[in-house]
Amino acid sequence: MFNIEDLSRIKGFRFPKSVIGYAVWAYHRFALSLRDVEDLLAELGVTVSYETIRDWVNRFGHGFAAKIRRDRPAPADKWHLDEVVIRIKGKTHWLWRAVDAKGDVLDILVQSRRNKAAARRFLLKLLKRWSAPRVMVTDKLRSYGAAKVEIAPGLEHRQHKGLNNRSEASHRHTRRREKIMGRFKSPMQAQRFLSAHDQIACLFRLKRHRLSAESYRHARNDAFDLWAGYAAELAA
Incomplete structure (x- = not known):
């Protein structure tokens, strides 16, 4: 190479x-x-x-x-959003990730909360970069629905645990790297590493x-x- x-x-x-x-x-x-x-x-x-x-x-x-x-080509019009807990210096943080129907990672955001404000911040970041999809699939966390009503009321929203396996499966690679790195040292380090890692890995995965x-x-x-x-x- x-x-x-x-x-x-x-x-x-x-x-x-x-x-x-x-x-x-x-x-x-x-x-x-x-x-x-x-x-x-x-x-x-x-x-x-x-x-x-x-x-x-x-x-x-x-x-x-x-x-x-x-x-990269435009993402598919169906997005899967999910959040997973990560521990940083003994404190709980949440890694929010969105993937499209093809399994390509759209974006990630590390936040200390899992509430409406956090969901709204993540959705705004996604919509600013990619514009609105046809449908959004999430688990049953109510924060997604509350944020969507405010910023994208016309967006179709499906909430079902079994429908969101694509997004949940994307967290496996994060867990593997987190273990090798001996956990993330700060939210900023996690955000910086994962936002680059997801895009680079997807190109070759x-x-x-x-x-x-x-x-x-x-x-x-x-x-x-x-x-x-x-x-x-x-x-x-």
Whole structure:
């Protein structure tokens, strides 16, 4: 995925853009720690510390995620919203996540509450970025309905625990990363990491069970080409 002889460097950085892009990709694509990525790079002949990789992930992850959002097709008109509890320094927080009918993550928001105000804040963020869907599916938390009446009264709203499995299943990847990272250190860190991680992982987490082997390889190659282009656009 990268060429160590590549000269397309960012001002102030010792390694080329392709190496930085590879490190950010490996960290978000697989359930790896920073030290795991350090070892992968070492095997490929790149000697860099895990702290440098941490800086790359924090500095450039959001840029990659923004480019993925920029180029992604319009989401399906059916959204699934759900919230899951996360513990940060012993305190309860809620991770709100929305996915469309295709399973692509639309957005996330880490909040300390699970009430009408929190639901309203999350819905406003979604509608500002993607505009209104045809239908919204949630569990039976009343906060969703109360917020929807205020900001999108004409939106069809279905509340049923069994209908929202798609959104609930998307939390599994968060739990896996949370365990590897030894829990999140702050709400800001969780928001920053997950908002980038969900977009990057979705680009490469293809619906393999729905594709033939040939179609899957083509889609994967397209994702690699997109990523290479995004890495070439990196700037300090």
